[in-house]
Amino acid sequence: MILTIGFSIVLFLSLWAYFMFVGVMNFAQNPDNLETPLPGRPARRTIGRINSDVEKSIWAILSSHAVFVFTLYGTLEYSTLLPSFILTLIVLLGGVVMMFMVTPANRRAHAYMNIGQITIIHMVSSLSIFLTIGAIFNEKYLNYQEMGAVSLIIVGAMMTYSRLVHRYKKSKK
Amino acid sequence: MINIEIFPVLLPLFIASLVFAFVCFGHLAFKNVSIKKICVVMAVLSVPFTLFFTKMLNIAVFEFDISILTVHVSFLILFFAIIFIRGLFKVKKLPSLVQMIGPMITCAGVYFFLA
Numbered sequence: 001m002i003l004t005i006g007f008s009i010v011l012f013l014s015l016w017a018y019f020m021f022v023g024v025m026n027f028a029q030n031p032d033n034l035e036t037p038l039p040g041r042p043a044r045r046t047i048g049r050i051n052s053d054v055e056k057s058i059w060a061i062l063s064s065h066a067v068f069v070f071t072l073y074g075t076l077e078y079s080t081l082l083p084s085f086i087l088t089l090i091v092l093l094g095g096v097v098m099m100f101m102v103t104p105a106n107r108r109a110h111a112y113m114n115i116g117q118i119t120i121i122h123m124v125s126s127l128s129i130f131l132t133i134g135a136i137f138n139e140k141y142l143n144y145q146e147m148g149a150v151s152l153i154i155v156g157a158m159m160t161y162s163r164l165v166h167r168y169k170k171s172k173k
Numbered sequence: 174m175i176n177i178e179i180f181p182v183l184l185p186l187f188i189a190s191l192v193f194a195f196v197c198f199g200h201l202a203f204k205n206v207s208i209k210k211i212c213v214v215m216a217v218l219s220v221p222f223t224l225f226f227t228k229m230l231n232i233a234v235f236e237f238d239i240s241i242l243t244v245h246v247s248f249l250i251l252f253f254a255i256i257f258i259r260g261l262f263k264v265k266k267l268p269s270l271v272q273m274i275g276p277m278i279t280c281a282g283v284y285f286f287l288a
Contacts, residue, residue: 095223099216119256152282159275
């Protein structure tokens with residue numbers, strides 16, 4: 001169980017490494033060297049804001065997938081105890097709540113990254129939550145082959161959308 | 174050898190992921206519309222997706238005896254594949270070597286997952 005949960009946490013944290021590599025997030029460099037200063041003014045200093053916005057989007061997408069995965073797969077466990085229309089209603093409620101969380105998060109994230117990169121957030125968040133909930137409540141654990149396969153899928157997806165995001169560079173003149 | 178347990182529900186899964194991709198990213202073309210209206214529309218659109226996915230999941234798990242991990246990962250792979258194919262039609266620059274190797278690694282991961 002610890003191995004599966006640890007794997008899902010590492011999978012989720014890899015998003016930060018990925019976005020730092022791609023250039024969406026920047027925690028180290030001076031904004032003055034990265035952005036074009038306006039005449040008579042300093043650079044716009046949006047680096048921190050970008051990090052904050054992207055992090056908000058990631059957490060919102062993770063929470064929305066948590067709601068949906070919890071309701072969807074939770075109803076499977078109780079499919080014999082409750083009537084089917086109540087279970088459907090619970091899943092519907094989960095889906096609607098998910099959409100109310102995902103839509104603003106997707107729009108906010110799309111200001112800084114492309115759709116492929118947002119898809120990677122969805123894949124990683126959904127898998128992390130699914131593996132964690134499955135390990136805690138259903139006692140379903142990943143073996144090493146499945147972990148390797150899932151890692152390959154995610155790394156391949158990240159490599160596919162690994163083009164650096166365009167940033168304004170301070171001109172040398 | 175690939176395990177073919179997922180094949181009976183592959184088409185419904187593809188439809189579900191197509192609808193999910195549309196619901197997730199369809200609104201990004203309408204950034205002039207207020208986010209509240211978009212949220213309501215997307216929540217309404219998510220209702221048929223949720224009903225369809227729930228029904229399909231019940232059939233996959235209880236009738237075809239497919240594990241939910243396989244269903245979930247297959248759904249995410251198809252979701253990614255749809256976005257990737259959409260991107261192929263909109264690509265402007267030639268992809269780099271790393272970007273070309275990426276889909277191959279994903280395919281290898283899918284093979285090892287289903288094997």
